[in-house]
Structure formats: structure tokens, C-alpha cells
Amino acid sequence: MQSIFFCFSCFCTAKVGKTSLIMSLVSEEFPDEVPLRAEEITIPADVTPERVPTHIVDYSANMAVSPQANVICIVYSVNNKKSIEKVSTYINVCCSCRVPLILVGNKSDLVEHSSMETILPIMNQYQDIETCVECSAKNLKNISELFYYAQKAVLHPTGPLYCPEEKEMKSSCIKALTRIFKVSDLDNDGILNDNELNFFQRTCFNTPLAPQALEDVKNVVRRNMTDGVKDNGLTLKGFLFLHTLFIQRGRHETTWTVLRRFGYDDDLELTQEYLFPLIKIPPDCTTELNHNAYLFLQSVFDKHDKDRDCALSPEEVKDLFKVFPYMPWGPDVNNTVCTNDQGWITYQGYLSQWTLTTYLDVQRSLEYLGYLGYSIIYEQESQAAAITVTRNKRIDLQKKQTQRSVFRCNILGARGSGKSGFLQAFLGRNLQRQRKIREDHKSFYAISTTYVYGQEKYLLLHEVMPDFDFLSEADLACDVVCLVYDVNNPSSFEYCARVYKQYFIDSKTPCMLIAAKSDLHEVRQQYSLSPLEFCRKHKFHPPQPFTCNTTDAPNKDIYTRLTTMAMYPVALISFHFDEIFVHTRLRCMCACNRCTYCLCQKILKLELLRSIKAQLHRVVFNRHMAQADLKNSTFWLRASVGATVFAVLGFAMYRALLKQR
Numbered sequence: 001m002q003s004i005f006f007c008f009s010c011f012c013t014a015k016v017g018k019t020s021l022i023m024s025l026v027s028e029e030f031p032d033e034v035p036l037r038a039e040e041i042t043i044p045a046d047v048t049p050e051r052v053p054t055h056i057v058d059y060s061a062n063m064a065v066s067p068q069a070n071v072i073c074i075v076y077s078v079n080n081k082k083s084i085e086k087v088s089t090y091i092n093v094c095c096s097c098r099v100p101l102i103l104v105g106n107k108s109d110l111v112e113h114s115s116m117e118t119i120l121p122i123m124n125q126y127q128d129i130e131t132c133v134e135c136s137a138k139n140l141k142n143i144s145e146l147f148y149y150a151q152k153a154v155l156h157p158t159g160p161l162y163c164p165e166e167k168e169m170k171s172s173c174i175k176a177l178t179r180i181f182k183v184s185d186l187d188n189d190g191i192l193n194d195n196e197l198n199f200f201q202r203t204c205f206n207t208p209l210a211p212q213a214l215e216d217v218k219n220v221v222r223r224n225m226t227d228g229v230k231d232n233g234l235t236l237k238g239f240l241f242l243h244t245l246f247i248q249r250g251r252h253e254t255t256w257t258v259l260r261r262f263g264y265d266d267d268l269e270l271t272q273e274y275l276f277p278l279i280k281i282p283p284d285c286t287t288e289l290n291h292n293a294y295l296f297l298q299s300v301f302d303k304h305d306k307d308r309d310c311a312l313s314p315e316e317v318k319d320l321f322k323v324f325p326y327m328p329w330g331p332d333v334n335n336t337v338c339t340n341d342q343g344w345i346t347y348q349g350y351l352s353q354w355t356l357t358t359y360l361d362v363q364r365s366l367e368y369l370g371y372l373g374y375s376i377i378y379e380q381e382s383q384a385a386a387i388t389v390t391r392n393k394r395i396d397l398q399k400k401q402t403q404r405s406v407f408r409c410n411i412l413g414a415r416g417s418g419k420s421g422f423l424q425a426f427l428g429r430n431l432q433r434q435r436k437i438r439e440d441h442k443s444f445y446a447i448s449t450t451y452v453y454g455q456e457k458y459l460l461l462h463e464v465m466p467d468f469d470f471l472s473e474a475d476l477a478c479d480v481v482c483l484v485y486d487v488n489n490p491s492s493f494e495y496c497a498r499v500y501k502q503y504f505i506d507s508k509t510p511c512m513l514i515a516a517k518s519d520l521h522e523v524r525q526q527y528s529l530s531p532l533e534f535c536r537k538h539k540f541h542p543p544q545p546f547t548c549n550t551t552d553a554p555n556k557d558i559y560t561r562l563t564t565m566a567m568y569p570v571a572l573i574s575f576h577f578d579e580i581f582v583h584t585r586l587r588c589m590c591a592c593n594r595c596t597y598c599l600c601q602k603i604l605k606l607e608l609l610r611s612i613k614a615q616l617h618r619v620v621f622n623r624h625m626a627q628a629d630l631k632n633s634t635f636w637l638r639a640s641v642g643a644t645v646f647a648v649l650g651f652a653m654y655r656a657l658l659k660q661r
Helices: 018-027 081-085 087-095 116-125 143-155 171-184 194-205 211-224 236-248 252-261 291-304 314-323 331-335 347-360 362-372 393-399 419-426 492-504 531-537 557-567 574-580 596-604 607-620 627-631 633-660
Strands: 004-009 041-043 054-058 071-077 101-106 129-134 287-289 387-389 406-413 445-452 455-463 480-486 511-516 544-546
Touching (some): 018 054, 018 071, 018 101, 071 081, 071 087, 081 087, 087 116, 101 116, 101 143, 171 194, 171 252, 171 314, 194 252, 211 236, 236 252, 287 291, 287 347, 291 347, 291 362, 347 362, 347 406, 347 445, 347 455, 362 387, 406 419, 406 492, 406 557, 419 445, 419 455, 419 511, 445 557, 455 557, 480 492, 480 557, 492 511, 492 531, 511 531, 511 557, 544 557
Parallel strands (some): 004 054, 071 101, 406 455, 406 480, 480 511, 511 544
Antiparallel strands (some): 041 054, 445 455
8 A cells, every 4th residue: 555545524513623633643732723624744654653654634524535535534522412423424424435434532531431332332333433532632642542543444454354243254354364374284284383384474474483482372272272273283273263363352463464465455355466467578479487486386286186196186176276266277178288097187287287378378377376375485576486488589590599498389270180189199199088078178279298309398289270261360370380181081181281371381480291090091182282292392391190090199209390390490300300210210201302411411422521431430440450550649640630520521511501501
């Protein structure tokens, strides 16, 4: 809260002393001359106990209360029965402002009795009334207390927390404190042990509790309820009882400090600033979770994986999301990530879903991390500390390397071409398992990990709806494109050809053609070019046969190839196939004499290189050399020179290839 506006109002007989109260507070003495109405007074933040600027405004009966008012003090005179009798009327007028009300009985120095017996029934009738204070502007009695209670009513109101009639906390307060308990229960055993209590205390109040103080707190709970302490730790019931006790004893600020530290506002709702911290994402950049975020999510998984089977059962998922106001994951998530044989989300699938959410909708990911208490547990300023914004893709292309961990592959194809099967095969599901998926539980996304050069990367597959005329920017924005056609459908390939020529022929996005359902009979496609001829014409690899109609899990080599193409879009991978696929698939599949492989083969066949290779082979690898030759220093000199020449020529070839490309 930036500042507090106190409105002193008098809707009854004049001369009740509201202006005198204000003047006495400011000057700390009773004024000799009192104006009809005091000017607006601003008290600096460094003077007030709560370090909040305070504005005091003097209102009279014929003035409308400012909508900026945070609290209204209704002043009456304790020696004036008429002003006391009309208090209810004035309260009804102020209740429309929906702010706390303070009843102020002034001129207590003129009577020997108290007006509280008359005021208490009125206070019980209206929930907006925080308290009633009897004071005297003349002898300064309870003047400072009046402003303390008024400030407290704004910063630490009772209304949202407690119901005086029922003498218990309101349901919204119980719900908020229950979430706080679950977030603070780091091992999810339903008990706050000494370490967790100390962490909670340090988080909220910046100081740990002494061992004796911890025991005193638990002893208070033990004396008042039987199930408040268990295994020398505080249960949820004990935790709620303590806060009820704080409120009943007038220590609202303790409960409010806890609530606000965990992101709640005055209405006991998580604030927008807490759930959605500001994060700047430049164009052509993506969002990923950083290392600390994955460690936090791993701890959350371990916390709720009670049977330690590295998978979350439906009950465990429900328990994990109890700190959320709604269930964030629907049944489609189980068909978006990897699951075990029972259909439960595995540890890898759990991390993959978080990665997917962060990539597609970082604001939603920030919201989810806020519900789980990331910034509190990891003592960060906000959840934004969990997000890494990658550098611009153009810079990656220029430097021909990337530091990203998540790559997106959009899958396009005609209806029935096998796109959904290709997605589900990435999650290890063959055709038999895919047929068990309900239509309303299907997902247009699939995400899992692949390994490129020994590095773990996430590949995100997105099935694009086959609407050729209405492909949006989101449908086209990706790192690699997968064009899928059905080898058994003669009209299937035409859609892939049209999409490529319309949207990707001039794009730098690498493309791969998938010949799906390769276990079926291949028919001639009704297009001017065959798929193989189309690939040769547009200089990308031949159609890759694929089928998910297998007895075991489908082969995943093709997904590794897609990830590699996304990582190295300029080189198009040809030069690196021998390292990636362990030389098993290294052959010129296009015979175009233009790709990097063909150029390398032509250079390696040069007579000069053949002679150098033969000399080195004869000198270095000849097993029949005499022992005397090995000791000859001339031999080692010749071998070194030959190796150096070979290295220089190899580097020159590499530079020449780069320039040519």
C-alpha cells in the first residue's frame, strides 16, 4: 500500500471535536483556537510505525467522502446523547464505501461514565466496524491509540480473517493458511517439524525461533487441543489454531504478515504482481526453465511421489495440485507426455509437461510456480528467476550454434496421413496403445527428450490442423517442419507439396518428409512429381519411412534426426551424419553431387590425397617395420611432417566447403 487516507467524518451535531482531535494529534497539545475544518494533513512514512505515508482529511456532514478513503473515523461526543443515538444512521451512509469504520467517542474528559454499553450493540450489528475508541482531544487521552487502531484497521483488518459472531476464522482465511501450510511442509508428511517451522519463521519474520520458543509454541497448542501436535511437529489443525489465537488476542498483524509474504492481498486472493511478475521476452526468443527451476520441480515431484515408483498416480497428482485454486492438468496431459504402463505420468513426463507449458505460455508457468511457492522456497524475488529467455534465433544462425534446450517441430499433413500416430509414437506408443486413447482425451502436442551429441534436448511436436488456407504465424513458427503423407493414399502427398511451396520454399526452416504407414503397400501419388523426385528438386533428404504398427515401441531415431536438424538448421546435418548415426546410415541418398557429403567424397578421391594417405598408412601403420627404424629420429620427423600436412589440408578443405555453402 502506497499511502493511507484517514477520513474524519461527523454527520451529526456540530462541536463533537473531530477537528480538535486532528489538531491535537499533529501538535501534541490541545489548540487554543480551532478552525471550522482542518486542511488535509500528510504524515511522512518515516514518522509512522508501519512506514506508510498517511493522509488525514477532515470531512463534515455536507461533504461526500473521498473514494480514496481507506478508513473512516465516525466521531461522536460521549456527553451528547443525540449524537450517540444517530450513530447507526451515519454508519449506514458510510457502509457503501466498503472500508473499515472506527467509532470515536470524543470528550471523555467531560463525563465519568463510558458510552461503550450503548455502542457495543451497534458494533455487533455492523461487520465493517473494526473497533471503538473513547478519547479526549483536550487532555490527549488515547489520541495516539486512535490513529494506531485506524492504521491497523487498514493494514491488518479483522473482517477478512475472522467472524466475531461464530468466533472462528472465515473459510477464505482457512483456505489461504492451508495452502501456506502445504507449501511450508517440505516433505509432505502433514507435519511442520522444527526445521520447517524455523524456515517458515525465517521466511515470514526474518528471524528463526529459539528451541525454547518452539517448545513454548507447541505447548500452547497441546494445552488447547489433542491433535494439534503430532510426532513433535505442528499439524494443520495446530497451525490454524495458532492463527485463530493470534487474531482473538488482537495480533492480526502476525497473520497478515504471513499472508502477505505468501502473496495474498486484503481480499485473501493472490495478487497479480505475485502470480504474474514482469518478464520481458524479445521477438524471436523463447522461454525455458533454468537449472534451479528443474531442481525445485524435482523436489515437488519427490515430495508427492509417496510410493517412490517414479510416477504420479491420479491421487498423487490431485494431492500435488491441492495448493492450486483449480486443476491445471486435464486428461489430455497423459497423451502429451510419457506415461508408464498404467497411464500414470512419469518423472520424465512430469518435467516435460512443465517444459511445454513454459515454452508455449510462460505466464501460465509463472502462475503455476507461484501457487507452488517457488519464490518463497528458493528465496527469490519472484518466479521470473526460474525462467531463462533464450537469445534471438538469428544470432544462433549466425554463430551456427545454440544454447537452447527446447526445439519445436510442427507437423503438417492431410487428414488421415498419420500425424497423430507420429506424435504418439514419440512417446513410445505403438498403434495398439494409440487405439485405446479416447477422442476427447487426444492432444495436439507431444514432448519428450532426445539426445544429440550426448546432450539431452527437449523436442516439442505440434500437430497443425490441415487447413491450407488459414495457417497462422503460430502454425509456421518452429525450428523444424515435418511433412507427413500416407504412402497408401494416392492423394496424400499433394497437400505436403502445396504447403511446402506456399510457406516454406523460401524459408530457412529445415524440412523433413515422412512417408507414414510404411508397413502398408505404397501407391503412386497423384502429383506431378513423386515424393523422391520432389525431395531431389528441393534439395532435402528423401522421404523417411515410418510406421507405428509395431509390436514393441516405435523406433525413435527419426526424432533424434529432427532434433539435430533443429539445432543445426544451416548445415542441415549432412556433414555430421557419420558422428550422429554412428556411420550406419552414412551414404549419399540424393546423388545430387552438391551436398556436403558428395563434395567431401569428390575431394577425398583426389590423387594427391590418395598418395598422402598411402604414405602415412605405410609409414605409421606398417607392422613389419624394423626396430632400428623406430629408433631413428629421421623416421619420427617424417611422420610428424606428414601428419601436419594432412591436418592443414583437412582444415583447408573444411574452410573451402564453408565458403562454397
